[in-house]
Amino acid sequence: MLDSCSRWTHAEEQVARTAFDQAYQRETKSLIEVVRERAGAIAELDDIWALHDFLSARRFDIDGKYDREQPGLLFSLAQLVKEGWLQLDDLQELDPNKRAKVSALANM
Amino acid sequence: MLDSCSRWTHAEEQVARTAFDQAYQRETKSLIEVVRERAGAIAELDDIWALHDFLSARRFDIDGKYDREQPGLLFSLAQLVKEGWLQLDDLQELDPNKRAKVSALANM
Numbered sequence: 163m164l165d166s167c168s169r170w171t172h173a174e175e176q177v178a179r180t181a182f183d184q185a186y187q188r189e190t191k192s193l194i195e196v197v198r199e200r201a202g203a204i205a206e207l208d209d210i211w212a213l214h215d216f217l218s219a220r221r222f223d224i225d226g227k228y229d230r231e232q233p234g235l236l237f238s239l240a241q242l243v244k245e246g247w248l249q250l251d252d253l254q255e256l257d258p259n260k261r262a263k264v265s266a267l268a269n270m
Numbered sequence: 271m272l273d274s275c276s277r278w279t280h281a282e283e284q285v286a287r288t289a290f291d292q293a294y295q296r297e298t299k300s301l302i303e304v305v306r307e308r309a310g311a312i313a314e315l316d317d318i319w320a321l322h323d324f325l326s327a328r329r330f331d332i333d334g335k336y337d338r339e340q341p342g343l344l345f346s347l348a349q350l351v352k353e354g355w356l357q358l359d360d361l362q363e364l365d366p367n368k369r370a371k372v373s374a375l376a377n378m
Contacts, residue, residue, distance in 0.1 A: 190315045197318055201309030207298045207332075210305055214329055217322040
């Protein structure tokens with residue numbers, strides 16, 4: 163299982179890239195909605211600083227999460243599944259062993 | 271002039287405190303409007319990070335600017351006049367020498 167998980171065919175890389183793009187679009191869209199909603203509810207300066215804290219945390223999280231480098235790819239995909247930005251169905255074309263590993267990591 | 275600028279009566283402290291509160295309310299109100307406007311125009315993730323950068327800069331600026339400690343009080347008032355959050359008219363009840371110093375510092 164280790165072997166088929168460490169080798170990535172061109173087609174599999176394409177599947178992962180597409181999955182990343184999907185998750186990124188979903189998370190981005192959701193974040194835009196949340197920011198608009200929070201901005202609309204701002205009544206005082208503390209609300210603005212709370213929005214700033216929220217954005218700082220989201221930026222740190224998103225910057226680190228969409229790592230497309232191969233060594234961490236399965237972990238990155240698993241994290242996105244865990245958070246609901248990806249479904250295992252989005253990875254159907256991936257090698258079954260890789261999908262199983264993503265699923266296991268997502269449930270940890 | 272130095273003497274009357276370094277001594278603060280209770281009444282003058284009250285004038286400065288009121289002026290600070292006015293400037294703070296004006297700047298806060300303006301910032302809330304700007305943030306709402308920018309948030310409404312967010313179309314993609316880069317717009318969100320641009321808003322985050324903007325808020326980081328504003329927070330740094332505002333946190334430092336509303337310093338009510340006596341040693342820096344005239345400088346703080348002058349900075350608020352320079353930026354338009356205070357008018358010299360808001361400081362009419364202040365000792366004339368202090369007002370002159372605020373005016374001079376605001377024009378530097």
